[in-house]
Amino acid sequence: MFLFVTATKLIAEIALLALLGRWVLSAWLRRLAPNAGQGNPFMWLLDTLVRPFVVVASWVTPRRVPRAHWPLVAFCLLLLVWLAALFGKIGLCLDLGMESCR
Numbered sequence: 001m002f003l004f005v006t007a008t009k010l011i012a013e014i015a016l017l018a019l020l021g022r023w024v025l026s027a028w029l030r031r032l033a034p035n036a037g038q039g040n041p042f043m044w045l046l047d048t049l050v051r052p053f054v055v056v057a058s059w060v061t062p063r064r065v066p067r068a069h070w071p072l073v074a075f076c077l078l079l080l081v082w083l084a085a086l087f088g089k090i091g092l093c094l095d096l097g098m099e100s101c102r
Helices: 002-032 041-060 067-096
Strands: none
Touching (some): 002 041, 002 067, 041 067
């Protein structure tokens, strides 16, 4: 169970950081040059990492939510998953003892 909670937390952390990096990079590239993000390989990598979570967010959201807001919904859902995994890990560490959590 501890391995599952830790893996879930790690996947959520990677996806959250990829979403955050995608937003920062796209904002920076839009400021630098409006069409610079089209052929950027790092932007492609971040989009590829985030795409499954954005698709899941599109399944969860109602139809009236615009497509441009799906990454924000994915970020919020991933944040909830990360918090649940964090509290689950804390609970398991308190039950198992701190030596087994290291």
